[in-house]
Amino acid sequence: MSWFTANLPWVSSLLWDHLVLALPPMILSILIALPIGRLAYRYPRFGGLLLETSTLLYAVPSLPLLILIPAVVGTPLRSSATMIIALTIYGVALLVRFAADAFSSVDPGVRESAVAIGYSPRSLLWKVDLPLAIPVLLAGIRVVAVSTISLVTVGALIGISSLGTLLTDGFQRGITAEVATGLITTMLLALILDTLLLILGRLLTPWTALKRQGGSA
Numbered sequence: 201m202s203w204f205t206a207n208l209p210w211v212s213s214l215l216w217d218h219l220v221l222a223l224p225p226m227i228l229s230i231l232i233a234l235p236i237g238r239l240a241y242r243y244p245r246f247g248g249l250l251l252e253t254s255t256l257l258y259a260v261p262s263l264p265l266l267i268l269i270p271a272v273v274g275t276p277l278r279s280s281a282t283m284i285i286a287l288t289i290y291g292v293a294l295l296v297r298f299a300a301d302a303f304s305s306v307d308p309g310v311r312e313s314a315v316a317i318g319y320s321p322r323s324l325l326w327k328v329d330l331p332l333a334i335p336v337l338l339a340g341i342r343v344v345a346v347s348t349i350s351l352v353t354v355g356a357l358i359g360i361s362s363l364g365t366l367l368t369d370g371f372q373r374g375i376t377a378e379v380a381t382g383l384i385t386t387m388l389l390a391l392i393l394d395t396l397l398l399i400l401g402r403l404l405t406p407w408t409a410l411k412r413q414g415g416s417a
Contacts, residue, residue, distance in 0.1 A: 237299020298340025
């Protein structure tokens with residue numbers, strides 16, 4: 201506890217660095233994975249290839265990917281841009297399958313009813329498919345969020361500042377309290393973000409609460 205108190209400003213700075221690295225890939229993953237998941241749902245043959253490709257991408261080890269990105273894109277190895285690109289790739293790879301499943305979860309009868317009363321394809325997407333896909337989609341976003349918070353720490357191995365710095369620095373210097381602070385802070389950050397997303401999901405899908413109440417009654 202004394203180590204944490206003495207180094208609180210540094211830990212706070214690393215926490216901010218961690219968030220700056222984690223939040224952009226989460227947003228980019230959603231923006232990229234949604235249309236890809238939509239394509240995978242609408243065109244199953246092509247979609248199967250997309251889903252398999254996303255699975256293979258997520259299987260790529262993080263350190264080789266971090267080294268490969270500068271060679272392909274031209275960003276410096278120890279830059280936030282390199283880390284954000286890598287995390288976005290992993291986020292998209294995870295979320296694409298959830299997005300496809302989310303659109304598949306929408307009741308076809310609801311779609312048919314919407315078309316019957318004159319909904320255009322665009323209106324169908326924004327007013328029917330996306331709202332009803334939120335519960336499944338949000339489950340995927342929660343997985344991506346926790347995964348991204350965890351993966352950001354890997355950047356410390358190549359000198360990118362984050363809560364992972366506490367792990368590498370503490371291990372090298374043999375300071376158990378520093379390592380413990382890094383682990384606990386990362387876990388708490390992931391837990392807080394997951395809780396916020398859960399609350400957001402309930403606010404965006406009030407009908408799911410009514411279904412739960414109806415089921416319990």
